[in-house]
Amino acid sequence: MIELHGNITPNPQKVVILLEELGVPYRIVGYDLLAGAHFTPEFARINPNFKVPAIVDHAPAVGGEPIAVFESCAILQYLADKEGRFLPSDPRGRSAVTQWLFWQAAGLGPMLGQAGHFLRYAPEQIEYAIKRYTNEGTRLLRVMEARLQDNEFLAGDYSIADIACWPWITAGAGDLSDFPAIARWKETLDERPAYARVLHGDAAIPPEMLKKRMRLTPEQWSNAFGERLLEAPCQQ
Ligand SMILES: N[C@@H](CCC(=O)N[C@@H](CS)C(=O)NCC(=O)O)C(=O)O
Structure with missing residues (x-):
């Protein structure tokens, strides 16, 4: 257990x-x-x-x-x-997955998280901070978009790197119309039965937590x- x-x-x-x-x-x-x-x-x-x-x-x-x-x-x-x-055990496959896993942990999550903080939670709207984190978030989304244009998943087969990115794309990336490859990737993951609990079940983010302010x-x-x-x- x-x-x-x-x-x-x-x-x-x-x-x-x-x-x-x-x-x-x-x-x-x-x-x-x-x-x-x-x-x-x-x-x-x-x-x-x-x-x-x-x-x-x-x-x-x-x-x-x-x-x-x-x-x-x-x-x-x-x-x-x-x-x-x-998570593959061969060094090549394992390294591909851990690169994207660490990219999520050190980049995508923290940058989209800080953008969300300054947009949603900060008592004042600080333009410089909002711009800094939304720019970096957008840059990271462009990196992911480019990767997914030529690859179905981030690192070879579906892996923990895809799982790590999904919640931040779903809750933190906003409108995906400028990122069609990410949108296609997200749709593929949404359809997997394992996502039902976080999409519609008791582990879904309540709408009030995604309010603009x-x-x-x-x-x-x-x-x-x-x-x-x-x-x-x-x-x-
Ligand atoms: N790098 C950490 C970040 C964890 C994190 O920031 N968790 C948030 C929720 S997503 C949290 O615990 N917030 C409550 C707090 O900061 O006290 C991880 O990936 O586990």
Whole structure:
């Protein structure tokens, strides 16, 4: 049994999709992130970075104590290795997948995430920040578009690199009319049964979280971006 901490935001969705693809038993432990429900000593032992997702594998392949893993792409890699699927073992194929996986973790996710932050959550509209992150997000989408013009998937066969990108394309990229190859790729993935839970089920992002402007209470802002978030690691 895998315990997945986190549910309805893009990074946990990657793990939901892979677990659905693998068909391994799992259960979701959800948190109200804006209420700071994940700032607990128990969660710190699973993820010292206090973010979702994190998993606990209660039946590791190597036996022994449960293994806790944090960082969404590290979780994808751990589970793909454990089950021997969606991540090739030959060095050429494996490197192709990990290049696009790290590209997502270090580029696409953070840049679209920051663009979303300055557009949706920042109390003032700071033109320079919005431009900086939307430009970089657009550049990364152009990289992905060029790749998918000549390739059905990002790195050879369908892999954890495609799974890692899907939630950010779906929730963070906006209108795809300038990116027809990405739109075609997304349609192909949407049709896979493993995506039903994140598209229409209890792991779908609620529409209110995708509003153009989000207004948070001072307490929610502190939990998400302010003092409470900064203090969490000091309480370990
Ligand atoms: N690099 C991390 C990012 C995780 C992340 O930022 N998660 C967000 C939700 S998608 C979160 O936990 N936000 C709540 C918080 O920052 O307290 C990963 O890929 O796992």
